[in-house]
Structure formats: C-alpha cells, structure tokens
Amino acid sequence: MKSLPQSLVDKLAERSRNNSLRVLGCEHTMADFCSNDYLGFSASRLIFDGAHKYLLQNNIVHNGATGSRLISGNHGLYTITERYLAAFHNIDSALVFNSGYDANVGFFSCVPQKGDVVLYDEYIHASIRDGIRLSNASAYKFAHNNIEVLTEALKRHRERSLEAEVFIVTESVFSMDGDSPNLPALVLLCAEYNCRLVVDEAHALGVFGNKGEGMVQQLGLQDKVFARIVTFGKGLGCHGAAVLGSAGLKRYLTNYARSFIYTTGLPPHSLATILTAYNYLEQCVEERNKLKHIISFFKSEIERLELKSFIDSSSAIHCMVISGNENVKIISSVLQEKGFGVKAILSPTVPQGQERLRFCLHSFNTQEQITQMLELLSSSLPSS
Known part of the structure; x- marks a missing residue:
C-alpha cells in the first residue's frame, strides 16, 4: 500500500503544530455538556421502544x-x-x-x-x-x-x-x-x-x-x-x-x-x-420546561460568578471565548479531569482568536453540576 502523499503529511503536521489536529474520541461517562441531545431523546427508552412497536404493529420488517x-x-x-x-x-x-x-x-x-x-x-x-x-x-x-x-x-x-x-x-x-x-x-x-x-x-x-x-x-x-x-x-x-x-x-x-x-x-x-x-x-412539556429552567439557571450562575467573555444566548448553547487553541484546550482539560464533558472549539472551526469553550445544556443536567462546573471554570481562569 502506498504511503500518504507528502503534501497531505505536511498539512497534518501543520495542524499538529497549531494544536488543531482533530482526532476521534471515545464514548465518555462525564457529565454531558457537549452533545446536541438537548432533551435527552437519544437515550429515551420510550422512543426506542415506541419506534420498534410502530414497526411491528405495521408489519414493517x-x-x-x-x-x-x-x-x-x-x-x-x-x-x-x-x-x-x-x-x-x-x-x-x-x-x-x-x-x-x-x-x-x-x-x-x-x-x-x-x-x-x-x-x-x-x-x-x-x-x-x-x-x-x-x-x-x-x-x-x-x-x-x-x-x-x-x-x-x-x-x-x-x-x-x-x-x-x-x-x-x-x-x-x-x-x-x-x-x-x-x-x-x-x-x-x-x-x-x-x-x-x-x-x-x-x-x-x-x-x-x-x-x-x-x-x-x-x-x-x-x-x-x-x-x-x-x-x-x-x-x-x-x-x-x-x-x-x-x-x-x-x-x-x-x-x-x-x-x-x-x-x-x-x-x-x-x-x-x-x-x-x-x-x-x-x-414532553416537562422535559422542555426542565431545559428552559436549566438555561435560565446557567445564565444566572454566569452572572453570579461574574464570568466574562460569554456570548449572549437564550438557547441551549453557551460559549465562552478563550483566545488561542492551547489556552482553551488547557481549560477544557481541567474541566474534563473533574468529570465535566466540555469541549474546546478550536480554529479553524472558528476564526483564529475566537476559540472557545462550548457548553451544551440539557434537560437532564442538574443545577449542582452547573454550579460545580462554573465555579471550577472560574478558579481555573488566569487572573487578569
């Protein structure tokens, strides 16, 4: 089998030098603050069983x-x-x-x-x-x-x-x-x-x-x-x-x-x-209301802890800009080591200088998790 062309090897090496090389991760057991599963539907037994039941009832095999x-x-x-x-x-x-x-x-x-x-x-x-x-x-x-x-x-x-x-x-x-x-x-x-x-x-x-x-x-x-x-x-x-x-x-x-x-x-x-x-x-009115309350609580904790550089949002996605791939990766590693699944978003996915921590909120997240995570974040940021 022929090796990868040198031009492609060079491009990968450049990504490594810039701390922006993408790698496939493993399934994790950390508190989920990175997936897009805002209402927890991906793991819903009711939906899983309901889809199977629908197929059986309609003789779809x-x-x-x-x-x-x-x-x-x-x-x-x-x-x-x-x-x-x-x-x-x-x-x-x-x-x-x-x-x-x-x-x-x-x-x-x-x-x-x-x-x-x-x-x-x-x-x-x-x-x-x-x-x-x-x-x-x-x-x-x-x-x-x-x-x-x-x-x-x-x-x-x-x-x-x-x-x-x-x-x-x-x-x-x-x-x-x-x-x-x-x-x-x-x-x-x-x-x-x-x-x-x-x-x-x-x-x-x-x-x-x-x-x-x-x-x-x-x-x-x-x-x-x-x-x-x-x-x-x-x-x-x-x-x-x-x-x-x-x-x-x-x-x-x-x-x-x-x-x-x-x-x-x-x-x-x-x-x-x-x-x-x-x-x-x-x-699922209850799940959607839970998500609304979690979003509101997250924003109130940002304000209480006086965390700056967050982009204003009323959605389930909240981002804190931390310039530099190396800087944002260090902070995300601190959070992950303590069990919080928060991902760093690096350039070139976002413009250089706009690297960020991306917090995805869910109906199944708890107020206790959010408080612990944001307090850890606050103590991990370099003093201005």
Whole structure:
C-alpha cells in the first residue's frame, strides 16, 4: 500500500503544530455538556421502544431502504413522515434527507441559479457554505447578525438588478455561538427588497416553540420564510433532516437535489424513530420546561460568578471565548479531569482568536453540576 502523499503529511503536521489536529474520541461517562441531545431523546427508552412497536404493529420488517427514493427506497413511511412534518411545522410540504449536511448541500447547490445572489451570515454552518460553493449563484457574506450591513448589501444588489432572485441565509440558533438573528427584521427586509429568506433551524428544533417546533414558528413567521431546514440529530435525538417549504419546492428538490437523488434512502427504522420522537416532543412539556429552567439557571450562575467573555444566548448553547487553541484546550482539560464533558472549539472551526469553550445544556443536567462546573471554570481562569 502506498504511503500518504507528502503534501497531505505536511498539512497534518501543520495542524499538529497549531494544536488543531482533530482526532476521534471515545464514548465518555462525564457529565454531558457537549452533545446536541438537548432533551435527552437519544437515550429515551420510550422512543426506542415506541419506534420498534410502530414497526411491528405495521408489519414493517426491513433493515434497509434498498435504493434511492426515486428507484426502490421510497417506502410508505416516507409519505406518512413527511405529511406529519408538514402538519407539525404548519407548512405545505416537507422533504426528508438523510442528514442535515445532505439537506443543506442539496438545497443550496441546486436552488440558487446562475444570476441569482446569495447573501449569507458569515457564521453559517459549513454544510451551507459547501452547498453554496456548488451552486452557480453569486454569493457574499455579511457581518454576523448585522442588519445594517445586510441592508447596505441589498441596496447595492438591487441597484444592479431588480429581477435577480436574492436569497438571504441565516440560522435561528448559531451552532458555534448559540445566539440568534433578528428574524422579524429579516422578514421585513425580505419584503422590502423582494428577497427569499432561508433559515436553518437545526439547533432550535425541540428548544423553541410551544411544542418545540423551532424559533420561526415561535415567532409566527412560517408563512414569511421561503424554506426552513430542520435536523433530527439534535433536539430530536435521532437522525435525518427535512427541508420545509412549498409543494413546488419539494418537486424541484426531488428533481435537482443531487444529495437526495443519488443516495440510498433512510431505512424504515430511522423514519419510525423520527415519527416517534416527534410524537413524544408534542407531549414532553416537562422535559422542555426542565431545559428552559436549566438555561435560565446557567445564565444566572454566569452572572453570579461574574464570568466574562460569554456570548449572549437564550438557547441551549453557551460559549465562552478563550483566545488561542492551547489556552482553551488547557481549560477544557481541567474541566474534563473533574468529570465535566466540555469541549474546546478550536480554529479553524472558528476564526483564529475566537476559540472557545462550548457548553451544551440539557434537560437532564442538574443545577449542582452547573454550579460545580462554573465555579471550577472560574478558579481555573488566569487572573487578569
């Protein structure tokens, strides 16, 4: 077997020198402050047994989809699941993809056309960036959550063309900051400049809304948004994703989204789990309230301990900026040694100088854990 090309060896060596080399970790038994399992659904016995029961009751005995959805893999559970999702999210149609990455790459690579313009928040997820790169549209980033900068960009593009389709792309909860944009202001801006708003709701599903529907529905903006992307590997604790939009958008993606067309579909068990998790989400008021209380308590402890450099957030994600890969890794190691599963987010995942500790909060975290962890954090920080 041939060795790795030297150019690739050199790139790995550079990562090592910068303290940014990624390695696969092991399953840990620490208090969970790093996973996206906000409501604890991934380990729910009720959801696990419920999905199995659903398959047995409907005499579904298949381990795989057998092919792409356009050939042999579009089993009946897809229709049931997509209709349920559309009703739950108060939208015309839903199209299930194998993952959030597939949904974003599929959507953004084929919907914006040559001559169109995509204006995207500088902190959008890598999967959205990858999809935009594969499209033929012109794309420009704007300063994070900055309505004024975006407005100026829109004015410039509308001066050049009143007919071009313009897509504004953001997330309702940003994965590496935990903060949110001013969605009502973005909706008004899209109406004024005749743009289409696309919102990734990956980290809002299960956390925001009367039934965990996400932030767009919590604000009553679902009729003002061109497309939403919801993913099931976070608050829902399972796997897969869906693009929510009009029936016409669903038809278009079915015909042109390559990450949908050229892949084997999800197995029936995955869809049964999605359905069961959504049904449980509607009923689990107690778990969602627990998460809200934990988020509120976490923020109050930050204030009590006078911990600085936290990014303001009302979501389940809270980040403390600690500049430098080496510095943030040292602090995360201290927390992990004491049993707190907090991960350091390094550059180049975030911009250099914006390295951070990322705290993901869950309904199953306790106030005692949070107090102990943040007091340890406070005592471990270098004195200013």
